[in-house]
Amino acid sequence: MSLIWCSISGHGYGHAAQVVPVLNTLARRAPHLKALLRTSLPSTFFEPRLKLTWELSPAQQDIGCIQNGPLTIDVPGTWEAHRALHTEWDQKIETEAALIREAHPAVVLSDISHLGIAAGAAAGIPTIGLSSLSWDLVLEPFVDPAIPEHAVILRQIRDAYGKADRFLRVTPGLAMTAFRAMDDIGPIAEPSTPERMTLRRSLGADDADRIILVGFGGIPLDTLPFERMARMPASRFIFDGPVPKGSSRVVPLSALGLPFKQVLASADLILTKPGYGTIVESVALGIPVVYVRRYNFADEQSLVDYLHHYGRGAELSRDDFYRGAWEPAVHLALAQQPAAPPPPLSGPQDAAQFLARYV
Missing domain, CATH: 3.40.50.2000 (Glycogen Phosphorylase B;)
Structure with a gap:
C-alpha cells in the first residue's frame, strides 16, 4: 500500500477542500493508496468527504492568519503566532522530518504549509506544493520595516517553499515566486448534486x-x-x-x-x-x-x-x-449573468495525473 503524507493548513477549511478532491481522484488511479492527514483540522471535516483509506495525525502545520471572525485579521496576533511557530525553526523541521521518514511515504503533498514542505525535503521524500495562494504573499502586506523579525519570518517561509520539488498552482491562483518549479492546474471543486x-x-x-x-x-x-x-x-x-x-x-x-x-x-x-x-x-x-x-x-x-x-x-x-x-x-x-462559461473543474485530474507517478 502506497502512502501519501498530506500536510494541510488548518486556517479555515479551504486548503483541505482543495486536497480532498485530489486525493479522491488519485485513489481511483491507485486503489491501494492511503493518506496520512497531518493537520489541526478535525476528523469530522474529512469523514463525509474522503473516499480512500486515511489516518489523521493531529498537528499544527502553519499559522496562516489569526482572525477575529472571518472578516478581520488580527495582525499583531498573526505575527506573534508566527514568531512562536518559528522559534527553534530548524529543530521543528527536523522533528517533523523524522516523523515523515518513520512513516515512509511515497510523496509529501502540502497545501500550503511551509513546515510540511521543509520537512518533506529534509526527509528526502519527493515534496509537492498545491494551492491557490502562499503564506508569504498573504503576510507580505503586513510586514513592519521597523520590526526586523517580520522580514526574517518571511524569508524562512520563502526558503521553505523553495525546497518543494514542484508546485501545482490551482486556478484561480496568485502569481507566486517562492517556488522553483511550478505547473498551473485547473480549478478544484467537488460540488454536490442539487437537491x-x-x-x-x-x-x-x-x-x-x-x-x-x-x-x-x-x-x-x-x-x-x-x-x-x-x-x-x-x-x-x-x-x-x-x-x-x-x-x-x-x-x-x-x-x-x-x-x-x-x-x-x-x-x-x-x-x-x-x-x-x-x-x-x-x-x-x-x-x-x-x-x-x-x-x-x-x-x-x-x-x-x-x-x-x-x-x-x-x-x-x-x-x-x-x-x-x-x-x-x-x-x-x-x-447577473456570467460573462463566459466557467472553466472545467480539471484541477483534481491534473494534480492526480502528476502525483500518480509517485504512488
Missing part, C-alpha cells in the same frame, strides 16, 4: 421564497442582523452558526441534518466572503453569490474577478452586511 426540493421541504418554504445560505467558511461568524433578516420579504435563511431561539425565518445549518456542500448546491443564493472553495463551487453550480470583502487578504481579488467573469455576484459592504441592508445586493446578484 432543491428536498431542501425546500426541510424548511417548509413557499414556492416564492428565496433560500439564502449564509456561510463564511471554517472561521466562525457569531453575529448576524437577525431582526432585519426576519423582515426581508420572500426570504428564508440557513446560517452556518448559532441562531436565536424562536427565529422563524432563519434556521441553523446543524438543524437540517444536511451537509454544507449539499445545502450550498441546493440554495438560491449564498452570502459569504470570497473564499476559494465556496466561490469556485458556486460558479460551477451557477449559484449567485453576495460577498463581503476583507480588502486585505491576498487572494481575494483573484476570486472576485473569477466570480464576476464566470459566475453571478454582487458585493455587499461590511456596514450594509452588519446592519442587514442586504436586499439591493441580493437583487443584483440574482439578476
Whole structure:
C-alpha cells in the first residue's frame, strides 16, 4: 500500500477542500493508496468527504492568519503566532522530518504549509506544493520595516517553499515566486448534486421564497442582523452558526441534518466572503453569490474577478452586511449573468495525473 503524507493548513477549511478532491481522484488511479492527514483540522471535516483509506495525525502545520471572525485579521496576533511557530525553526523541521521518514511515504503533498514542505525535503521524500495562494504573499502586506523579525519570518517561509520539488498552482491562483518549479492546474471543486426540493421541504418554504445560505467558511461568524433578516420579504435563511431561539425565518445549518456542500448546491443564493472553495463551487453550480470583502487578504481579488467573469455576484459592504441592508445586493446578484462559461473543474485530474507517478 502506497502512502501519501498530506500536510494541510488548518486556517479555515479551504486548503483541505482543495486536497480532498485530489486525493479522491488519485485513489481511483491507485486503489491501494492511503493518506496520512497531518493537520489541526478535525476528523469530522474529512469523514463525509474522503473516499480512500486515511489516518489523521493531529498537528499544527502553519499559522496562516489569526482572525477575529472571518472578516478581520488580527495582525499583531498573526505575527506573534508566527514568531512562536518559528522559534527553534530548524529543530521543528527536523522533528517533523523524522516523523515523515518513520512513516515512509511515497510523496509529501502540502497545501500550503511551509513546515510540511521543509520537512518533506529534509526527509528526502519527493515534496509537492498545491494551492491557490502562499503564506508569504498573504503576510507580505503586513510586514513592519521597523520590526526586523517580520522580514526574517518571511524569508524562512520563502526558503521553505523553495525546497518543494514542484508546485501545482490551482486556478484561480496568485502569481507566486517562492517556488522553483511550478505547473498551473485547473480549478478544484467537488460540488454536490442539487437537491432543491428536498431542501425546500426541510424548511417548509413557499414556492416564492428565496433560500439564502449564509456561510463564511471554517472561521466562525457569531453575529448576524437577525431582526432585519426576519423582515426581508420572500426570504428564508440557513446560517452556518448559532441562531436565536424562536427565529422563524432563519434556521441553523446543524438543524437540517444536511451537509454544507449539499445545502450550498441546493440554495438560491449564498452570502459569504470570497473564499476559494465556496466561490469556485458556486460558479460551477451557477449559484449567485453576495460577498463581503476583507480588502486585505491576498487572494481575494483573484476570486472576485473569477466570480464576476464566470459566475453571478454582487458585493455587499461590511456596514450594509452588519446592519442587514442586504436586499439591493441580493437583487443584483440574482439578476447577473456570467460573462463566459466557467472553466472545467480539471484541477483534481491534473494534480492526480502528476502525483500518480509517485504512488
